[in-house]
Amino acid sequence: MRTVAVIVAAAALAGCAGQSHYVLPDAQQRQQAWSKVVDRPRSEVWDAAIPNLGKQYFVINNLDKASGLINLSYSGDPERFVDCGRITSTVTNLRGDRGYDFAASKAQQNYELMDLRYGLQIINRRMSLEGRTNLVFEAIDANRTKVTANVRYVLTRKIMVYNGARQLMGGKDGTISFNSGQVESFPPDADSGGLTCVPTGALERDLLSAVN
Numbered sequence: 001m002r003t004v005a006v007i008v009a010a011a012a013l014a015g016c017a018g019q020s021h022y023v024l025p026d027a028q029q030r031q032q033a034w035s036k037v038v039d040r041p042r043s044e045v046w047d048a049a050i051p052n053l054g055k056q057y058f059v060i061n062n063l064d065k066a067s068g069l070i071n072l073s074y075s076g077d078p079e080r081f082v083d084c085g086r087i088t089s090t091v092t093n094l095r096g097d098r099g100y101d102f103a104a105s106k107a108q109q110n111y112e113l114m115d116l117r118y119g120l121q122i123i124n125r126r127m128s129l130e131g132r133t134n135l136v137f138e139a140i141d142a143n144r145t146k147v148t149a150n151v152r153y154v155l156t157r158k159i160m161v162y163n164g165a166r167q168l169m170g171g172k173d174g175t176i177s178f179n180s181g182q183v184e185s186f187p188p189d190a191d192s193g194g195l196t197c198v199p200t201g202a203l204e205r206d207l208l209s210a211v212n
Contacts, residue, residue: 018091018092025198026083034201036146036147036208037140041139042068042145043065052212053135058133061073068136070134071132074130074131076107076128079106081129083103083105085196086103091114093114100112105155107126109125110125118169121163122162124160125159129154130156153179158171158173159189181199183196
């Protein structure tokens with residue numbers, strides 16, 4: 001079962017109240033090695049992989065057939081590739097009830113929460129991912145090749161916080177990095193008690209699916 005961290009805020013401010021919850025990702029399911037064995041010589045596997053990779057969303061940065069290394073990158077929306085759990089928030093005030101429920105790795109989300117000290121807060125949050133990958137081709141023998149995907153995830157979050165009158169109260173940028181199968185967390189802030197992120201494995205699967 002997932003571990004649930006709860007952040008609760010209730011403001012006794014003219015009928016204003018609210019609560020928010022942060023649900024951690026299931027990190028145990030993500031920790032695995034990403035490789036496959038192809039029953040063909042290394043040179044053939046390499047030659048077939050290059051055009052297949054070029055047709056996908058990756059950018060090929062460097063090729064070194066002698067060492068069997070391809071360096072690729074991805075830049076953009078992290079939601080499919082990184083699991084940072086979920087954030088939910090419910091706010092009740094004179095404007096009525098409003099609820100939010102979204103993946104914490106979503107590229108862009110505006111939502112509200114109620115803070116005991118500051119009252120209603122409007123959060124503008126953005127997430128972006130830089131995925132830096134080494135795809136390694138190793139000859140097991142003359143007719144078998146092992147291909148391994150190693151991804152370095154660089155995840156950036158930008159938060160801007162406004163009060164109920166939509167006046168800017170502050171902001172915070174943060175970046176964390178981790179490798180395939182690893183877990184890392186942002187420090188506590190307005191978003192959660194400490195946003196924890198793990199790879200979903202989709203990036204590694206897409207890379208290896210191009211190798212046959």
